[in-house]
Amino acid sequence: MNFEGQIRKMITENGSPIRYYLNLKDDFLDVNQQLGKKIRISHLHNQCLNCGLDHPIYRMGYCKNCFFTVPEANENIIRPELSTAHLGIAKRDLEWEQKFELQPHIVYLAVASDIKVGVTRLTQIPTRWIDQGASYATILAKTDNRYEAGVIEVALKNHVSDKTNYVRMLKNEVLEVDLIQQKDLFKVYIPEEESKFYLPDTSIYSFEYPVLQYPEKVKTLNLAKQPEFEGTLVGIKGQYWIFEDGIVWNVRGHEGFYVKIEI
Numbered sequence: 403m404n405f406e407g408q409i410r411k412m413i414t415e416n417g418s419p420i421r422y423y424l425n426l427k428d429d430f431l432d433v434n435q436q437l438g439k440k441i442r443i444s445h446l447h448n449q450c451l452n453c454g455l456d457h458p459i460y461r462m463g464y465c466k467n468c469f470f471t472v473p474e475a476n477e478n479i480i481r482p483e484l485s486t487a488h489l490g491i492a493k494r495d496l497e498w499e500q501k502f503e504l505q506p507h508i509v510y511l512a513v514a515s516d517i518k519v520g521v522t523r524l525t526q527i528p529t530r531w532i533d534q535g536a537s538y539a540t541i542l543a544k545t546d547n548r549y550e551a552g553v554i555e556v557a558l559k560n561h562v563s564d565k566t567n568y569v570r571m572l573k574n575e576v577l578e579v580d581l582i583q584q585k586d587l588f589k590v591y592i593p594e595e596e597s598k599f600y601l602p603d604t605s606i607y608s609f610e611y612p613v614l615q616y617p618e619k620v621k622t623l624n625l626a627k628q629p630e631f632e633g634t635l636v637g638i639k640g641q642y643w644i645f646e647d648g649i650v651w652n653v654r655g656h657e658g659f660y661v662k663i664e665i
C-alpha cells in the first residue's frame with residue numbers, strides 16, 4: 403500500500419487502546435492496523451500548513467514567514483498568561499484570538515512520566531492528554547478564558563514541571579502518584595483571585611496506548627536530516643510512532659512535511 407500527503411498531527415479516538423489515524427491527502431491511514439508491519443517513510447518535499455509552499459518548515463508546521471505572522475502561532479499559544487484578548491488587545495488578529503482565548507480553559511495535572519501542569523481549552527480534553535502520551539490526568543481548575551488559566555499555571559510552575567519528558571514517556575517510565583492528593587496539595591498555590599476556578603472534582607482520566615514493545619533506548623528520527631527510513635512499527639504513544647530498535651518518529655514534529663508512506 404502507498405500513501406502520500408502532508409503530515410498533520412494524528413487524529414485520536416479514546417478507547418482501549420487509543421486509536422490513531424493519519425489524515426493524508428486522499429487517504430485516511432488507520433495507524434493501529436499497521437502495528438507489526440514494515441513501513442517505509444520518504445520525505446518528498448515540504449508543504450507549509452498555512453501558505454502551502456515548499457519552504458523549509460520552521461516551527462509548528464509553518465515556514466518561517468508564516469510562523470511569525472499567522473494567529474495560530476502567536477505567543478499566547480505557548481504562554482497563555484500573556485493572553486490579552488479579554489482586554490480587547492490583539493497580538494496578531496483580535497477576532498481570531500477572542501474566539502480562541504475567550505472560551506473555557508482548564509489547568510490540569512497529567513502524568514506521562516513525571517507529574518506536570520498544563521493549560522488547554524476545555525474542548526481539547528482528552529485529546530491534549532493523549533497527544534502528550536499521558537498515562538493519567540486530572541483537572542485542577544476550570545476558568546472562563548485562557549489568561550486566567552495561564553495565571554494559575556505560572557503560579558504552579560514554581561512547584562511542578564510544565565514539560566513532558568518524551569524519552570521517559572516513550573520508555574513507559576511512569577511515576578505512580580495519587581493525583582487527587584497532589585491536586586489537594588497544589589490547591590494552595592493557586593493565586594487568591596483565581597481560587598474560585600478550582601475544580602473540586604476527583605475524576606481521574608487514564609489512557610492505554612497501542613504499544614507491542616516499549617524501547618529500552620530512544621533514538622529520534624528526523625526526516626529533515628534523514629529523508630528515507632524503513633522500520634517495523636511496534637507502538638504508538640502520544641504523537642509518536644515507535645519502531646523496533648528504539649527509533650521513534652514524532653509525527654507532530656513533522657507537520658508540514660510532505661511524505662510518502664509505503665507499507
Ligand SMILES: [Zn+2]
Nearest residue numbers: 450453465468
Ligand atoms: Zn508558509
